Amino acid sequence: MKVLLIMADAQMHKYHLGSHVRSAREAPLSLSTLAALTPDQPDVEYELVDESIDPVPLDRAVDLVGISVLTGTSRRAYALADHFRARGVKVVLGGAHVTLLPEEARQFADCIVVGMAERTWPRLIADFKAGALAPEYREPPPTSDLAEGIPTPRWDLTRLSGYMVPYTVHATRGCVHSCDFCSVKGIWSRFQRRPVADVVRDIAAVPARRFVLNDVSPFDDVEYAKELLTAIIPLRKTWGGLATSRIADDPELFDLLVKSGCRFLLIGFESVNQTALKSIAKGFNKAASYDVLVRRMREARIICQGCFVFGFDHDQKDVFDATVEQVQALKIDIPRYSLYTPYPGTRLFDRLHAAGRILSYDWADYDTMHVVIRPKHMSPVELYEGFRRAYRETFRFRNILARTFSVGRNFPIALSGNLTYRLFVSRLQRSRGFQMPLPHRAATRRELSATSL
Numbered sequence: 001m002k003v004l005l006i007m008a009d010a011q012m013h014k015y016h017l018g019s020h021v022r023s024a025r026e027a028p029l030s031l032s033t034l035a036a037l038t039p040d041q042p043d044v045e046y047e048l049v050d051e052s053i054d055p056v057p058l059d060r061a062v063d064l065v066g067i068s069v070l071t072g073t074s075r076r077a078y079a080l081a082d083h084f085r086a087r088g089v090k091v092v093l094g095g096a097h098v099t100l101l102p103e104e105a106r107q108f109a110d111c112i113v114v115g116m117a118e119r120t121w122p123r124l125i126a127d128f129k130a131g132a133l134a135p136e137y138r139e140p141p142p143t144s145d146l147a148e149g150i151p152t153p154r155w156d157l158t159r160l161s162g163y164m165v166p167y168t169v170h171a172t173r174g175c176v177h178s179c180d181f182c183s184v185k186g187i188w189s190r191f192q193r194r195p196v197a198d199v200v201r202d203i204a205a206v207p208a209r210r211f212v213l214n215d216v217s218p219f220d221d222v223e224y225a226k227e228l229l230t231a232i233i234p235l236r237k238t239w240g241g242l243a244t245s246r247i248a249d250d251p252e253l254f255d256l257l258v259k260s261g262c263r264f265l266l267i268g269f270e271s272v273n274q275t276a277l278k279s280i281a282k283g284f285n286k287a288a289s290y291d292v293l294v295r296r297m298r299e300a301r302i303i304c305q306g307c308f309v310f311g312f313d314h315d316q317k318d319v320f321d322a323t324v325e326q327v328q329a330l331k332i333d334i335p336r337y338s339l340y341t342p343y344p345g346t347r348l349f350d351r352l353h354a355a356g357r358i359l360s361y362d363w364a365d366y367d368t369m370h371v372v373i374r375p376k377h378m379s380p381v382e383l384y385e386g387f388r389r390a391y392r393e394t395f396r397f398r399n400i401l402a403r404t405f406s407v408g409r410n411f412p413i414a415l416s417g418n419l420t421y422r423l424f425v426s427r428l429q430r431s432r433g434f435q436m437p438l439p440h441r442a443a444t445r446r447e448l449s450a451t452s453l
């Protein structure tokens with residue numbers, strides 16, 4: 001039985017070396033995790049395609065197609081689903097967006113998988129073989145931690161040369177926080193931890209020195225984090241991941257991060273304004289102590305990718321200059337800016353939808369690079385132009401050097417990260433300015449999948 005698993009194109013930063021494409025990111029785990037879940041059904045043969053780096057083989061003779069869907073990739077995913085179904089191939093849709101909007105996804109699939117698939121996927125495959133594929137498989141909301149025994153992902157099935165870091169591991173799902181714009185609570189209603197021994201097994205199996213831990217917030221459960229980091233130390237690997245600003249609050253935790261080989265962390269600072277942080281339920285970020293965290297990371301030689309968001313209700317027109325100034329003063333190694341985006345299933349979506357402030361219901365615009373809301377203290381054009389200006393200013397050569405020149409041995413990595421963003425900035429500057437999106441209403445089935453393959 002041949003199964004083609006696809007991740008629809010997310011238009012991410014990538015490098016083109018002739019015909020060879022490499023993502024500037026780590027390899028995602030969605031497909032390699034699914035492919036590892038049926039070890040007791042060896043007749044199932046998987047092909048994994050991440051469309052961000054490789055073309056989808058549209059004519060491949062396969063029995064079943066599975067497509068992983070994010071909100072921003074849903075239009076592309078639905079178009080791919082339409083294509084394979086028109087060929088008579090059964091299509092299963094799963095992933096974050098399907099979990100958030102199952103009724104929408106159902107229109108494009110023979111079967112949808114809602115929630116995590118560790119238990120449902122093996123059953124789905126067995127049902128398909130028996131000619132009894134159900135229209136829906138749903139994991140009930142979790143009531144406890146993740147069970148032991150989740151298999152090590154099938155990294156061997158991904159094109160490893162397609163990623164900056166090809167080996168990815170995960171330890172937790174969900175987050176202990178609930179920021180108003182974040183999809184995570186809608187996808188994983190509860191923070192769940194894997195047994196430390198299982199995570200260590202996966203990391204030990206990584207056939208390279210470097211790996212990425214792609215959990216959204218693994219260190220805010222401090223006791224678990226300490227146990228995990230202590231167990232990683234003897235493996236003598238180096239790694240990168242995501243964290244909240246709270247890692248600086250506990251010196252022992254920070255010390256363990258360093259000792260376990262941490263070299264890179266993406267931190268969601270979001271805003272330099274404490275009132276704005278409070279309004280998005282992220283008041284645990286303390287803008288006044290960002291300098292302490294960044295300094296500590298620099299001393300520990302951990303590269304800091306700092307993320308900031310524009311478009312909060314508290315943002316005035318001076319937010320762009322104020323943020324760029326802070327980013328330079330803090331010497332954030334690799335800054336990143338996003339636009340406030342109301343993902344479906346979030347409190348933000350409900351609030352702005354009720355207030356009539358959502359400008360675009362075209363999910364393809366939900367990549368945090370498009371203005372999809374009517375901001376409070378500026379026009380959509382001012383928001384978009386301010387966002388572009390902030391990127392342009394931050395990635396001027398003199399500003400890049402002012403931030404990164406003194407980072408010591410990390411200089412080449414910080415510089416190459418910044419140069420990647422410079423490429424993105426030149427694309428952003430060339431792009432058309434803000435266009436009032438149409439339709440200003442929920443999209444029709446045809447619009448949801450409107451793209452040419």
Ligand code: B12
Pocket residue numbers: 007009010011012025027028029030031033034052065066067068069070071072073092093094095096097100113115116117118121170182183184187214215216338343344366367368
């Ligand atoms: C790696 C990653 C990426 C990668 C790959 C995306 C992908 N499909 O995984 C890239 C770099 C492309 C990416 C991009 C973005 N991402 Co991202 N990303 C992640 C991250 C950190 C890890 C994904 C992962 O490997 N998870 C581990 C696996 C095991 O979990 P999983 O993917 O959910 O898969 C399980 C189930 O969902 C299900 N499943 C998934 N797919 C399928 C398919 C089938 C057929 C079936 C049956 C089941 C199934 O089975 C799996 C096992 O249980 C997640 C956060 C996280 N930790 O999950 C965010 C996340 C998925 N990203 C998110 C966001 C917001 C973005 C960006 C907008 C960020 C940005 N500003 O650039 C862009 C989207 C760009 C666009 N055009 O849409 C959100 C999703 C929001 C949403 N509603 O879509 C998440 C949840 C993070 C968050 N804080 O909210 N991202």
Ligand code: SF4
Pocket residue numbers: 175176177178179182183184185216217244268282
């Ligand atoms: S801390 Fe990060 S992952 Fe957790 S809810 Fe907030 S934005 Fe989402």
